[in-house]
Amino acid sequence: MEEQFGVRLEKLKKLSELGISAYPYRFDSTMRFAEIIAKFKDHSADELKQANEEISCAGRILAIRSMGKSAFMHLFDGEDKLQIYIRKEMVSEKDFALNHLLDIGDIIGVKGTVFKTHTQELSILVGELTFLSKSFHPLPEKWHGLQDKELRFRQRYLDLIVNPETKQIFRKRSQLIQRVRAFFHDRGYIEVETPMMHPIPGGAAARPFVTHHNALNIDLFLRVAPELYLKRLLVGGMEKVFEINRNFRNEGISLMHNPEFTMIEFYELYRDFNDYMNLTEELLLSLNRELLPAGVIQWQDKKIDMAPPFKRVKFMEVIAEKSGLSPERLWDEGQVKGHIQKHFPEEPLPPTFGKMLELLFDLYVEKNLIEPTFVTYYPKVISPLSKASRLDERETERFELYIAGMEIANGFSELNDPLEQRKRFEEQLRNRERGDDEAQLIDNHFLQALEYGMAPAAGEGIGIDRLVMLYTGAASIKEVILFPLLRPKE
């Protein structure tokens, strides 16, 4: 507000009248609050007095309790809170004057000795005060914190200052990504970065964002998946590769979708989809060990056991089971069409057979897959990049991992037959003509790479944001992305 801004501006002016620099350049802390707390919390008041340990530290003022000639404040260093105590007789006249110009939200440094109050709270008795930065706006309320979701996401820094749980979520996100990365490095994978701007969008069924390169005067597409580039690396003989990076899909926003999101994709030559289901279980086990000692997550009102091995069900069989249509009828486009029209007349009829099967899966199966479950053997018609099944020509060696009703991972034995791949792309083009505007385009440069010969390989993508949701219990993807996309205001 204008008035509070003015008041604080006045205080800043008074600082320079005292000869205090409003924006100094640096400050030396001897310890972070966490270290101070860890080192001294078990010492008695007497022991601390004896030790007379002098330290310096810095933080943002979250609360001030002033009693005229003395004051307590709580500082926050972004991680922990620590109380400081300022007494008139213990500081210089200038520092005591400075103390009266401080506002909640200001950042200060202090030098002093560690002690415990009568209520046994570890605190710093201040000997020297250093002004570090002014806050011109009042902070959100200390007791209720910042509740308004819109403000929390638009002004995430305020959320981080007042709501400690938020910091915990992003610390956990960082740990999770670090663990995933270590998992693949430990197994000899090379981490790579492939283009974010693609001349031809590909690798997933999704609508892309379009951008433009001025010097070349060409349109480019923000990538929907790195898949087709990573497979070029397999052709090049990179035996084990992975990439953790952003993908962009021009689609709606929901509890589980943000237009830009983080995926890891990983590939390994001479492996198939069975190997990768096993590897996925190993990866989650490794994450459990570090982030989930109990092995169980609390998801809304349910508990989910994250311990492998996970259940495995076949795509067509699980739809058959839930819909009452026999597996053989499910392979009949006419039967499937009739079933949808009869039981779901409100649903617009999908343009292709594959989309109809996906619709039935969404309606009957997806939301019920709470416990970790691999859905396997997806039909060829909806898996244009997967290798055909050894058991049934109509199916592919593909799996998706579902947890808490969310798709977490998608992997398969990679199709490496360039002639077959070209046929699949052409089939996609026909789907596009029938109205499926997410059907993939022919990428001739990718096909050319395959024509040089790609060894058999397995590949997989895992949605990092959703994984973080699971491991933090966050109900919305916005809670695990620092700056989720919102409509710009004003």
Added chain:
RNA sequence: GGCCCCUUAGCUCAAUUGGCAGAGCAAUUGACUCUUAAUCAAUAGGUUGAUGGUUCGAUUCCAUCAGGGGUCACCA
């Protein structure tokens, strides 16, 4: 994009079929040298998201718009 809900002080929230817009925290002034949601006294702070309409009178009822949340669709 469809449907439902929300928007009141910097923050968290009240306001009686439609009858003077309030509290706590934050802020200002003063008191106070172990407080911790500090306390005590006083003060200030509002175009009730925006624009129209109904009405003697609208935070309240209606319409449109904006932003957000939820849900469905799109989408992994």
